Amino acid sequence: MSTHNHSNVSQGTSQRPAPSPDDVITITNLNKWYGDFHVLKDINLTVKKGERIVVCGPSGSGKSTMIRCINRLEEFQRGSLIVNSIEMIDDIKNIEAIRRDVGMVFQHFNLFPHLTILENLTLGPIWVQKKPKAEAEAMAMNYLERVKIAEQALKYPGQLSGGQQQRVAIARSLCMAPQIMLFDEPTSALDPEMVKEVLDVMVELADEGMTMICVTHEMGFAKKVADRVIFMDGGEIVEENTPVEFFERPETDRLQLFLSQVL
Ligand code: ADP
Numbered sequence: 488m489s490t491h492n493h494s495n496v497s498q499g500t501s502q503r504p505a506p507s508p509d510d511v512i513t514i515t516n517l518n519k520w521y522g523d524f525h526v527l528k529d530i531n532l533t534v535k536k537g538e539r540i541v542v543c544g545p546s547g548s549g550k551s552t553m554i555r556c557i558n559r560l561e562e563f564q565r566g567s568l569i570v571n572s573i574e575m576i577d578d579i580k581n582i583e584a585i586r587r588d589v590g591m592v593f594q595h596f597n598l599f600p601h602l603t604i605l606e607n608l609t610l611g612p613i614w615v616q617k618k619p620k621a622e623a624e625a626m627a628m629n630y631l632e633r634v635k636i637a638e639q640a641l642k643y644p645g646q647l648s649g650g651q652q653q654r655v656a657i658a659r660s661l662c663m664a665p666q667i668m669l670f671d672e673p674t675s676a677l678d679p680e681m682v683k684e685v686l687d688v689m690v691e692l693a694d695e696g697m698t699m700i701c702v703t704h705e706m707g708f709a710k711k712v713a714d715r716v717i718f719m720d721g722g723e724i725v726e727e728n729t730p731v732e733f734f735e736r737p738e739t740d741r742l743q744l745f746l747s748q749v750l
């Protein structure tokens with residue numbers, strides 16, 4: 488069947504070692520269908536605290552669907568998904584508990600256009616976490632400084648460049664104090680000159696020890712920060728490896744072909 492590489496991809500529940508307290512995400516035999524279309528096929532993935540995972544693969548291979556399952560933006564039909572010891576089941580308490588731990592940054596920023604940058608950042612802390620406004624604003628300004636955009640706090644998203652908006656989106660996510668950050672092609676909607684400013688923020692976050700899963704085709708970023716790179720094709724994890732092995736010794740024809748197209 489598969490050409491799964493290395494022991495990190497486990498082949499089924501029976502061979503799976505007991506979960507370690509270091510495992511923050513455990514995905515076991517995850518399957519999802521859109522109607523008749525089998526979009527995720529037996530996905531197995533374990534992510535440890537502080538690990539940086541890069542996911543790549545052709546368009547339509549199921550990358551977004553997989554990471555969106557992790558915070559239940561998508562449902563799945565079979566298999567299991569555990570985040571910080573909480574099992575993703577059909578219970579709003581579990582779903583909310585998982586979402587508290589997981590931040591997400593999308594390709595198209597998804598900022599609220601009618602709110603200022605500062606209001607975008609304080610909305611969740613004030614209304615979801617019930618933080619006092621002054622405290623939420625102080626924290627928001629702190630994160631805006633970290634993504635080097637504090638001077639834009641009172642502007643609206645439409646007044647900012649794409650790169651600036653994406654940095655705001657990252658800061659907004661960090662305001663909710665996530666333990667895990669998911670990035671879904673955060674730079675692919677940006678003009679080329681803005682890609683670096685966003686990747687720099689992501690590299691900083693990685694250096695601070697954030698657990699991250701990043702769907703991206705920025706192979707320089709993958710080489711620099713990833714502990715493991717995962718290649719998806721046709722709804723499967725086809726290959727996964729350390730960046731050096733992944734790029735220098737791709738094992739499957741499918742990955743070799745993909746790399747020849749993106750590199
Ligand atoms: P990727 O992020 O790797 O480009 P996606 O996870 O977005 O891939 O999509 C995987 C496949 O599932 C694609 O063939 C896509 O057309 C299909 N798909 C995605 N979302 C839906 C949906 N809501 N309904 C039906 N099919 C979908």
Ligand code: MG
Nearest residue numbers: 550551552672
């Ligand atoms: Mg996608």
